[in-house]
Amino acid sequence: MAEESQPKWEGKTTAELSGPTAEQIWPFWEDFCNLHLWHPDIDTCSQVEGTPGQPGLIRYCATKKTSSSGGDDGISWCKEKILMIDPVNRCLSYELLENSIGFKLYVATIKVLSVDGDGGRGCKIEWSFVADPVEGWKFEDLVAYIETCLLSMAKKMEQSVGAHNGY
Template identity: 50%
Template sequence: MIRYCASTITSQSGETTIKWAKEKLIEIDPIQRRLSYEIMENNVGFKYWVATMQVFQINGDGEGGCEIKWSFVGDPADGWSYDGLVSYYDSSLQSIAKKMEDALSSN
C-alpha cells in the first residue's frame, strides 16, 4: 500500500509551502499495535527513511490510556538540522494524536 501525505507549512513571514511524501506500508502488526513505513518519494529532502509507530498501554490494565511512540531510521535530510527534523515530526505527531482524540470523543 502506498499513500500520499502532505502538510502545509506557514513561515513566520506568512509564506506557505506544501511538504509531501509518498509512503509505502512495509509492516503492520495488530497484536503489537505497530506499523512501519518507508518514504518512497518526497520534497522534504529524505533519501532513505523508515519509520515505525507503535501504541503502548500506559497501565497494564488498559485503564490508564496509551502512548504513541514514533521512531525512525534514515539518512540526514537535505537542509534539515536534527533539532528541526525532530520538531517537525513532534508537531506532526501531536496533530495526529489530536485528530485521534477528536475522532474518539465525537463517537
C-alpha cells in the first residue's frame, strides 16, 4: 500500500524595523555563516564548503540542548545550503540538507524589503518557508518559533545598525 503523502507546510512571517534601511540590514543575511551572531538559538555557525555569497555554500549550525532540569542533552545541528542569493533584490533561499531535529524537507526564503515612507527609513524582513510536516511538531508551533526567532534577530540587527548610526 502506498503511503499517503501529507500536504506541505507553508508559512510566512515578517518583522518591521523602523530605523535601518534594507541596504543596512541585508548584509546580516548575506553573511550566511554568521547566523549565530543573530539567531537566539544558534551557538555556532560555520562554513562547510562553497564560496561565500554564492549558491552552493553550505553552513553548519548547532546548539546545545538542555533538559528541563538544566542538564546537557547533546547537540541539535543542521547543515544548510544556499540555493539562490540575489544581493540586488536582497533575497536568498536555502534548504536544510541534514539535521538532528527531524526535518525531511525545509526550504526557506528571506527577503529584506524597503519600506516606502518619510525619509526612506525602515525596512521589512520576510521569512517564508515550505516544509514536510515534522513528527512531534504542530504547524502552528513551527510558525510561532520562526516568528519568535525572526523578531529577536531583527531587534538585534536594528540595535547593531543603530549603535553605529546614532538611533
